Amino acid sequence: MGLDDRDALVTLRTAIDPDELISDVYTRWFALDISVRDLFPPDLAHQRAAFAKALSWLLGEIIEQRAEEPVAFLAQLGRDHRKYGVTQLHYNGLQTALLGALAHHFSDRWDHALAGTARDVVELIVGVMRGAADAEKGPPYRDAEVIDHIRATRDVSIVRLQLDQPLFYHPGQYVTVEVPQWPRRWRFLTPSIPADRGGAIEFHIRSVTGGMVSTAIIGETRIGDRWRLSNPHGGLHVDRDGGDVLMVAGSSGLAPLRTLIMDLSRFAENPRVHLFFGGRYPCDLYDLNTLWQIASTNPWLSVTPVSEFSTNPPWAADFPVTDPPRGLHVRQSGLLPEVVTRYGSWSDRQILISGGSAMIAATKAALVAKGADPQRIQHDPVVD
Template sequence: MLDARAISLVRAGFKSVLAAENGPALLARSFYAQLFVDHPEFRAFFPASMDQQRDHFVRALAYIFDNLDRNERVESFLQQLGRDHRKHGVDGTHFRAGASALISAFRNFVGNEVWTDEVEDAWHRTLALVTDNMAVAADSDELPPYWGATIVEHQRVLDDLAIVRLQLDEGIHYYPGQYVSVQIPQRPKLWRYLSPAIPCNPQGEIEFHVRRVSGGWVSPAMVTESVVGDRWAVSPPLGGLQIDRGIDEDVLMIAGGTGLAPLRAQVMDMARRSRNPRVHLFVSGTYPRDLYDAETLWQLSLSNPWLTVVPVTEEDENPWWHSGPTPELPWGMHHRLHGPIGKVVTQFGSWADRQIQICGSPSMVRTTLYALRKVGTPMEHVQHDPL
């Protein structure tokens, strides 16, 4: 366990990286450069383009350092991260080697004047905690690093959004609300996180909702190049979005775009039960076209009176370049509300008596969290995956 002083020193150092111009990118480049100098054989574990790898690395560090004083949360995240890296062929020895490269990168970034013996000791102890948790989890996991799956249906519901259904070679047990890492044949070694949009089932059927990210490496290929018969690799599940049925609280779910998927999977799983808490699901998008799953959600709400679905869009009309049809909202569904999702949700109050889940793009999650904080929502009631 780390003491408060060590946590404070590490956080202060990392904040100086975030505050510097191009600080995160410079730190990540320095880390990987040092790692590959010390261990040239490690380069084969990574894709040719490292841009998104560096971005994911910095985001993971930010989440770890933000939660160092929450032992259970950070250790669970590190253990999942360690197991997830097995898909790259990594084991415990690789994590421990990475710690020294990160210390070297950070020391080079801040300079010798800031890098005191106390700072160095804090970083060594912190990274020992990080790497030990990841290494033990990776070396003790008995699951395969990934499973094979075959695309059985690829439905292009919008020009930039596809619903992809796959048949896994073996069933994967995951909890609704978790996510998995996926690799496609068009982009080898480039893994991307996706959330199953349906609950786990013994037949090994799984469904993903994929939006094409402008400038992205993988999502455009998933949407525009993937075809029935393609073989994907799917890693063991991660994450912990879930409803605590042990407490007597209703639920607020806030979805942005394809962030609907893990919330949808939970709602579908709840529909199998006879008793459930009340759920308010706000499903949002930029344009009306983005409410692509409204009909399914409406049908779920008709047969499950505990579920209320509220559609929200920032814009009243579709963009001029959208030429495809936009499905009308089902008759009887809550009328569509307008505005940024955080502002819309908080017009109804702080929701302080609810369990709250937020899922969407990093910017959507951040702005929604800000809106909830502003109206006094207790943050300990809020769940979201690491950004």
Template sequence: MDAPTTTSAENGTSGGGGWFTPRTAAAPVPETSPASCTSSLFEPGAPAERSAPVAQQASPDALLIRRTMAEVAPVADKATSYFYALLFVRHPELRALFPPTMDTQRDRLFKALLTAVEQFDNTPVLVDYLQNLGRGHRKYGTRPEHYPALGECLIGALSRYASAVWDGETEAAWVRAYTTISQVMIDAAAADELRAPAWWHAEVVAHELRTPDVAVLTLRPDQPYPFLPGQYTSVETPWWPRIWRHYSFASAPRSDGLLTFHVKAVPAGWVSTALVRRARPGDVVRLGPSTGSMTVDHSTDSSLVCLGGGTGIAPIKALVEDVAEHGVRRRVEVFYGARSDHDLYDIDTMLRLQQSHPWLSVRAVVDQPPARLQLPDAVREHGPWNEYEAYVSGPPGMIRSGVDALRDAGIPAHRIRHDSLEELVGVGN
């Protein structure tokens, strides 16, 4: 592709609306595989775990795009605000796809771009990330014909706020990258449309307040809902339309089809506060598709060490149930972290599971006097864990410190499972 003329967002040019013309999705492929992405965006790369480093030379387009992002990073707020301003002025019909308040949405756009840039030359991880985005965006009503407008305005914003490094070659790299990125997402959404709805309606059938700020909700979806223990979904409430937040499943799939979630109300958390303080049996929420990679590999019988902080104990409980249902005798060590005894709202459930399963050990770790033992310290104290598979769930800070502690205790990075911090932005809000 020849380098197009540099876009001027100032003079209102379209930024090349014709450049971003995705294939029709009338005959979607089952899934976009890494091998099918032939654009220069995707250079060959060895499969890697989400947390494993990628050791290979960056492609020319990757270098140009990373240079752009480095230039934009100090003014990311202005660049993303400008992007949405362009989008809503030029394409006002798209405003209805977005929530009334755009603060969180602006943050997520830049974090999504950063994630894509970080994984630019790691084809399997990047394609998996984009496919999840494409499937997840169905619940917003995103269609293939929307992507050209988004690309046009993205180029307009980048050309304005990365003007010091922006040239025809850089713009051509971004056009190639966005064209390929959008096509992966479109193909994933089209394939998903053949087998699943864009969202599920789910009725609240039970609402148990465990603490003033933590509620356990049980939902009945209007049709079968597929998921794996350790995954999470997005939830939209009737009180805040078009605002979705992520919550982990707190049990393995049940024969009655019911779903359980642990929700903590947090300051300025619109969705979480509504679910904890306003939701009652009979209310109906919407669920997006399940996603997440923190699932058990049942092809091995390796022992597991699991770290759950706060409501992060929910997916850990689901993983324990999953191991029990498969009947494989493997040691499972659970560290349940909390700031106080009061915050161990699900400890009785975990201890009952321990009584039922001799292969399970549950340790409560409370960060208050007299113990003052933090979760990473407890993990190091009871190691080594070099023969274990590890699972970490909780607030982003706890995930970081937990992963560091597990690596210090001898577990290689590729055997530590957690959902990426970018995916967890907004969890519990």
């Protein structure tokens, strides 16, 4: 029955464990082709967890007989994996390793039905990824040089780069980035300015506790460093015909919303946009001057600064932030989800949320509890 055998699919899904099945997949794959090991970072824990999560979701979608999203996801995965140097030959080893690991895990019950379903699942995964990668003719990545690095706050850096070749992306999309301090360890970053024909690009990066890449970017990035950027992903957007907009940004989560606002400023008429920009301390609201400049000439934009604490800590003096001229809303104190929902449910708005995973989850939950339609709430994958 293959992909129609629900019982076999459910059985396969029970095996998806990053420390057992997925670890076995990588062991088998590297044994088949030692060159594959060089495509991955030394520590595979994060890679195994991501693989397990994706495979579990994929099987869940197949069980529910939903094909469109899994196929689109696998196609994007295949296109994106070109940036790692994955070739058509590598997919042969992946197919053998994944099927072999599944057979080993279920050796006590590996009957004809389970084997057939596993073979069809693996062929679907590898076939779609391989086909999408082969069909993609553009470059798998762009290289860029750091031309400026600004420590905006203790935890946030603004890094400006010049791309060797321009990269087109829609406002609000994100890319993955590889920096010289951590080869083969790609991190999600969102451009903070719209795509530039001349190749200029800018990122706002927040240091994540325990995050090796973000910490290295903030502490070690130097002018002249060479970065590598993937092709763009994501669908965060504003529908200019879809009604007024609520935006909620925590810290460097401002970047994609800032890009969308800058893009909207090209038009004479826009839906009303109300942006809540939050940080822990007032000094964390590092880009209020830019927001003030845009709002001062675009009456459709309103900005409410929000800080969890009303006063700055002593270390803030090392990263002074100039308060913008009058024109923005008075700064509010409190947690961002609580402040946003003080104003109501925002149920009549398109809602875009950007920031850390905990902030996104809390803000979304608070808005839905107030009556906002979850189908009108957008955010990128919750990955810190």
